[in-house]
Amino acid sequence: NAGVTQTPKFQVLKTGQxxxxxxxxxxxxxxxxxxxxxPGMGLRLIHYSVGAGITDQGEVPNGYNVSRSTTEDFPLRLxxxxxxxxxxxxxxxxxxxxxxxxxxxxxxxxLTVT
Amino acid sequence: xxxxxxxxQNLTAQEGEFITINCSYSVGISALHWLQQHPxxxxxxxxxxxxxxxxxxxxxxxxxxxxxxxxxxxxxSHPRDSAVYICAVRCGGETSGSRLTFGEGTQLTVNP
Numbered sequence: 064n065a066g067v068t069q070t071p072k073f074q075v076l077k078t079g080q081x082x083x084x085x086x087x088x089x090x091x092x093x094x095x096x097x098x099x100x101x102p103g104m105g106l107r108l109i110h111y112s113v114g115a116g117i118t119d120q121g122e123v124p125n126g127y128n129v130s131r132s133t134t135e136d137f138p139l140r141l142x143x144x145x146x147x148x149x150x151x152x153x154x155x156x157x158x159x160x161x162x163x164x165x166x167x168x169x170x171x172x173x174l175t176v177t
Numbered sequence: 178x179x180x181x182x183x184x185x186q187n188l189t190a191q192e193g194e195f196i197t198i199n200c201s202y203s204v205g206i207s208a209l210h211w212l213q214q215h216p217x218x219x220x221x222x223x224x225x226x227x228x229x230x231x232x233x234x235x236x237x238x239x240x241x242x243x244x245x246x247x248x249x250x251x252x253x254s255h256p257r258d259s260a261v262y263i264c265a266v267r268c269g270g271e272t273s274g275s276r277l278t279f280g281e282g283t284q285l286t287v288n289p
Contacts, residue, residue, distance in 0.1 A: 121276065171218045171220075
């Protein structure tokens with residue numbers, strides 16, 4: 064099993080550009096989440112999904128969109144990048160509701176917005 | 178005040194030392210996780226516990242629900258234990274809205 068994969072590993076965007084961060088898992092997990100990690104702060108939940116076709120907002124959803132058309136994939140879209148979105152982004156999945164089961168994290172995407 | 182507080186923020190130890198990292202939380206929780214973030218950035222789950230104590234190799238995690246406190250212990254520390262250790266708590270009940278709240282992490286450096 065590849066586990067949770069994320070692409071790209073690094074990305075530089077100009078303010079106003081859009082892009083999609085890809086996340087995929089091959090463990091048949093129903094629950095998937097996107098987090099951002101910033102210096103001096105803990106991981107913060109952006110959006111999450113409890114199954115294909117179902118998504119919901121987390122703690123810091125503004126400026127991001129998600130969709131979940133399949134169990135495997137959970138892409139995160141930045142609609143119009145801003146410098147405040149410079150961060151490291153982690154995708155995670157688990158077989159049960161977040162926190163009730165072990166979370167499996169992807170390797171992260173380091174995004175810089177200039 | 179953060180809901181999850183970790184101490185210390187930074188910890189430097191000599192190889193072989195016994196290490197303790199603490200996590201305190203201010204809300205009622207149903208589970209607590211300890212995670213390890215490697216220098217390369219990858220995050221792995223170490224423990225999930227809701228009571229008592231768990232042990233895996235040289236790592237021991239304990240939790241006291243009444244005192245809202247958990248500790249992560251590393252026995253016979255080794256330079257390869259150098260990483261950021263993150264505490265996360267699960268708030269909310271048995272619903273899909275349940276989520277994790279993370280501490281800022283403790284940077285551990287073990288010198289040879």
